[in-house]
Amino acid sequence: LLLLLCNIVTEKLPMDKKLLIEYLNCRQVPLTGQEQMVSLHQRLCEAAPEFYLYLLADPFADLSHKREMLVNLIRLPAAHAITRQRIVEQLRVLPAEEALLVADVIRQRRINNRRARELGLQLLIGHEQFPQLAAARRQRVTLLLKHLLGERTWSSVRRFLAQPSEVGEKFLRRELLHYAPNSAIARETLCFLAGVPFNPTDPTLAKRMAAREQLERGEGLPRETLFGLRGIYHRDVPASRIRALSPSAKRSERQDGPLTRLYREALIQGLPSEQYTEKLWRGTEQAVASLPLVEGRLAVVLDLSASMASSGERAYHPIALALALVRLLQHRVTSVMLYQIGGSLLASEELLPRPQGVTDLATALLEAARSQPQAILLITDGYENVRQGDAASILQGLRLLGLTMPVYQLIPAFSRSEHLEQRHLGSDFILLPVQHEQGIREVLARLFLDYAAESISLVEAEQVQQLLLTR
Known part of the structure; x- marks a missing residue:
C-alpha cells in the first residue's frame, strides 16, 4: 500500500522538462557505453512511470532504448504499480520480431524474478504470432523460454510433451498453456521448440518441418532460417539456391505522407491549380485532425534553393517534405512567421514554387531573429552555398547579444x-532529421516543451505523449 501511494504521489508531482528534451535528443542513438543515457532512463521512469510505459511503443527510439525501458519497468520500484498486462500490451504494439528482441533483454541481463517470468511468458506464448516467431527464430525463442522457466521446469515440459499423462497435462496448463489464446497451436509450437515429434497443423511450422526433409518445401521462409537449415540438413545445397527460395524483399515503394506526395506529384507532373488546391485542403484537414494546437511564436526559415530539388529517386523529395512541414506548422502553431530563401515564387496555398537560387541562410536567420520569436526553425538540406559558415557565425553573434531562443535545423532527409x-x-543548431511528415509530431513536442515552464504537470506530459506516440 505504501509503495502504491508513493507511485501515485510521484505521478502528481511536476516533472523536469529537461528529462524529456534529453530523451528526445538521444532516443535514436544506441545506448552502448552511454552511462549518462542509462541514468536518464532511470530518472525518467522514476519521475513519470506512466509516461515512461508508453515510450515502449515509440517508433523512432533505438532498440537499445526499448530494452532499457523494459528492464526499468520490471526492476524499478517506481514502476511496480504498472501491471504486467499493460507492459505486454505496449510490447505488442511493436512488430512481433522487434518485441522478441526487446523481451530477450530479460535473458541477456539474467533477470529472473516473478514479474519478468510472468511478463515474458505472457508475451511469448500469448502472442498471436508465437508459431511464426518459433519457426523463424527458434534458437532465440527457445533460449528465452528456458531462461523464463528455468532448466528444471523446461526439462519437465519436454518430458510431459513427449510422454502425455494426466499429471503432465495439468503441469503444462499450469505453467504454460493458460497463457495461450489457442492451446492446441501453442502445444504444437512448444513441441517444435522442444524437439518433440508432432504432426503440425500450423502452416508456418509445417513448412519449417518439411524444409528439414526437402529444402525447397521451405520456400518463403526467412533467408536466415533457410541458411540455418542448410547448415544442418542440406550442406550440399548451393547458397544461390537459398537465395532463390527466399529472395530479398522487393524494394517497397516509398510511403510518403499525403501532403508530401501531393506536393511532389504537383512539382513533377504539374497538376492543374484547381485540382492541386482542392487536394491540398482535403489532405491538410486529414493530416492535422489528430494534432493538438501549440501556443507560441515560431519563425520558420524555409530553404527553397536549387539544391532542395535533389535528383534521381530523391527528386523533389526535400522540397515537397519541406512544404508539407511548413503547412502543418502553420495550422498547428498559433503564430508562424515565414522567411523564404530562393524559389521561383512565394509559397502559398495557390502558388507552388519551384526550387531555384542560392542558399543564403545567414541573412534569413538574422531577419527571423529580429522578430523576436520564441523559437527559430530552419528547414534546409544544409548546403550553404553563400558565404559558407555565416549562419553559424550569425547564431553565435545572437547568443552574445543575449538571445537564447532555441534554433533548430530541420533536414528533410530521404x-x-x-x-x-x-x-x-x-553545434549551436539543434539538428532534427525528418524523413516523413509524421516527424512534425516531434517538432511540435519540442516546441511545446520550449514554451512550457521548467516543471511540467502530468497533464502537460500527457500532451507530449499524445504528440509523440499517437499514430
Whole structure:
C-alpha cells in the first residue's frame, strides 16, 4: 500500500522538462557505453512511470532504448504499480520480431524474478504470432523460454510433451498453456521448440518441418532460417539456391505522407491549380485532425534553393517534405512567421514554387531573429552555398547579444541512414532529421516543451505523449 501511494504521489508531482528534451535528443542513438543515457532512463521512469510505459511503443527510439525501458519497468520500484498486462500490451504494439528482441533483454541481463517470468511468458506464448516467431527464430525463442522457466521446469515440459499423462497435462496448463489464446497451436509450437515429434497443423511450422526433409518445401521462409537449415540438413545445397527460395524483399515503394506526395506529384507532373488546391485542403484537414494546437511564436526559415530539388529517386523529395512541414506548422502553431530563401515564387496555398537560387541562410536567420520569436526553425538540406559558415557565425553573434531562443535545423532527409554530420550548420543548431511528415509530431513536442515552464504537470506530459506516440 505504501509503495502504491508513493507511485501515485510521484505521478502528481511536476516533472523536469529537461528529462524529456534529453530523451528526445538521444532516443535514436544506441545506448552502448552511454552511462549518462542509462541514468536518464532511470530518472525518467522514476519521475513519470506512466509516461515512461508508453515510450515502449515509440517508433523512432533505438532498440537499445526499448530494452532499457523494459528492464526499468520490471526492476524499478517506481514502476511496480504498472501491471504486467499493460507492459505486454505496449510490447505488442511493436512488430512481433522487434518485441522478441526487446523481451530477450530479460535473458541477456539474467533477470529472473516473478514479474519478468510472468511478463515474458505472457508475451511469448500469448502472442498471436508465437508459431511464426518459433519457426523463424527458434534458437532465440527457445533460449528465452528456458531462461523464463528455468532448466528444471523446461526439462519437465519436454518430458510431459513427449510422454502425455494426466499429471503432465495439468503441469503444462499450469505453467504454460493458460497463457495461450489457442492451446492446441501453442502445444504444437512448444513441441517444435522442444524437439518433440508432432504432426503440425500450423502452416508456418509445417513448412519449417518439411524444409528439414526437402529444402525447397521451405520456400518463403526467412533467408536466415533457410541458411540455418542448410547448415544442418542440406550442406550440399548451393547458397544461390537459398537465395532463390527466399529472395530479398522487393524494394517497397516509398510511403510518403499525403501532403508530401501531393506536393511532389504537383512539382513533377504539374497538376492543374484547381485540382492541386482542392487536394491540398482535403489532405491538410486529414493530416492535422489528430494534432493538438501549440501556443507560441515560431519563425520558420524555409530553404527553397536549387539544391532542395535533389535528383534521381530523391527528386523533389526535400522540397515537397519541406512544404508539407511548413503547412502543418502553420495550422498547428498559433503564430508562424515565414522567411523564404530562393524559389521561383512565394509559397502559398495557390502558388507552388519551384526550387531555384542560392542558399543564403545567414541573412534569413538574422531577419527571423529580429522578430523576436520564441523559437527559430530552419528547414534546409544544409548546403550553404553563400558565404559558407555565416549562419553559424550569425547564431553565435545572437547568443552574445543575449538571445537564447532555441534554433533548430530541420533536414528533410530521404532515409534514416543518411550521414548528416557535414550538413549540420554548427553545434549551436539543434539538428532534427525528418524523413516523413509524421516527424512534425516531434517538432511540435519540442516546441511545446520550449514554451512550457521548467516543471511540467502530468497533464502537460500527457500532451507530449499524445504528440509523440499517437499514430
